[in-house]
Amino acid sequence: MTARPPVEALECMMLERMMLIRAYEETLVDLHGRGRAAGTCTAIGQEASAVGVVAALTPDDLILTNHRSAGHLLARGADPGRMLAEVQGKSGGYCGGKSGSLHISAKELGVVLTSTIVGGELALATGVGLSRSMQGGPGIVVCFFGDGAACEGRFHESLNLAAVWSLPILYVCENNQWQAFVHRKETMTADGVAGHAAAYGIDSAVVDGNDPLAVFDAAAAAVATIRRTGKPFLLEAMTYRLRGHFEPDDQSYVDPGELARWRERDPVILLRRRLERDGLLDAAAATRMEESVRARMEAAAAFAEASPYPAPEELTRDVYA
Template identity: 65%
Template sequence: MSLSTTPQPGPTRPELLAAMLRIRAYEERIVAFHAAGPFPNVCTSVGQEAAAVGVVSALRTEDQILTNHRSAGHLLARGADPGRMLAEVMGRSTGYCQGRSGTLHISVKELGVVLTSTIVGGELSLAPGVALSRAMLGGEGIVVCFFGDGAACEGIFHESLNLASVWNLPVLYVCENNQWQAFVHRKETMVGDHVAPWAAPYGIDSLTVDGNDVESVRKAALHAAAQVRETRRPFLLEAWTYRQRGHMEPHDQSYVDPAELEAWMAKDPISRLEARLLADGELTTADLEVLHAEARRAIDEAAEFASTSPYPDPSDLAAGVYA
């Protein structure tokens, strides 16, 4: 399927890079916290920044997002405060969910982030319901559901796509195919490399894009989102990317073929965009150093905020719990 070439207003290339750098700095701080001492286990998405920034930058404020356990990139790209995110991971009262959700269940209503599901495929089971609500309420807003290649191997993937197609629901399904399903390579669980073709039997259009090229992802996401808005029918976008770290911090990657990891590291999405900007004369080496420093400073401030925030008061334990 050809992509629309109509110019779309949006972030500049340096702004896309800055967004990816902030995500990388946030995740690297998580890694550092683990190395320094006791810290909650977190699933990072190092190496997948282009998929998150490319898709989310193509969305509108009225769109809603359902995401999974590797959600930090989606949240930060949407504009979430890294301080409140870290506070939530640390179980502090200043977190987005007052420390109740941790990283695996976070939601940010004001940003349209309906939920994060730690259950593999859990967000797929809820996407049709959220989209049905959107359809009944009217408007141009769409529902964007992020999931991985592991979730695509679950039965709920097929149930979700089937229902969205039968009911004509405005869902943009985004599969971040990062090659690894926890500790199992996708080649052990899938016949064929890609998830996108699995949409065809349900009458759903699909597209696979280089998930480590933020500009390509954004262009594909703009096209896909526009089609969902116009037709009010689902679309499946597959971002072909790679998870550079273990399934969950602080797991190692002893099970990963070193040659595979090296090959994908050479396709790092941040390094690729930096090289392109330097080659095109859009940024200098000094400019890149400034962007890196700004990203680190923002996360330093976030870490200070989260680390000094109080824990919830025990008297609030039952708040928000209903019988």
């Protein structure tokens, strides 16, 4: 099992990383509003899930993610400047400006792919897991998906193959309650997704996805089980996205009371309050952390703005014929 660092160091690191993810996505929303970036799918409100899981991984582990990928990439250590450049179609981005926000991959970080197809990463995770299993490497595969993807046939196909082939895959369902513009209660009778795992002989756990330390502990235990057994595991993080499905989206279809209740459980605010309450971070230090993150995002935005667009000859590079 991944050894937990001292709580103070771990939670302070998590808060700073969550602040960075929040600031990045808010910057992206602002750029879109000013016509400087295309619309994107944010995961504001889900930062604790991304940070908690990724903190439990090692550099050998590989990640496949979905259209709400910014948190996973930044939690893994991605450069926000290169990410913004990618979203804006600039050559300084991770994929040379060709992926936008919905298909970013970062090989050097072990982020194999981002799939904008709902459940697309689930279909591909088994192949990556089989490769890792056959090569006998030390790492596992982590596949992030949402509750909407759990309503797709490929979710069940992926779990079935992973179980039959004993693949080292950690399936992470970030259950954010909404499937595009439809509430999950309209598409499933069960209260969650984890229960499906038992039918395939896969162990599972459910965790408060707005508590990064709880997510870390649950993910670390799941990762340890996978490394020991070589078998898949399903972790469901119950969380909530505080913005709409896609920018711009006024969330007019969301019950205001539900949204207000989840805003009170904003993971960034809750963790900061807890650290200050427990004396692990004073208000001045928290403010300095916030200012540092803002300065980093200003530098990232400047880098992206200054990055040139790809040259015309790049149009056919990295394209299969």
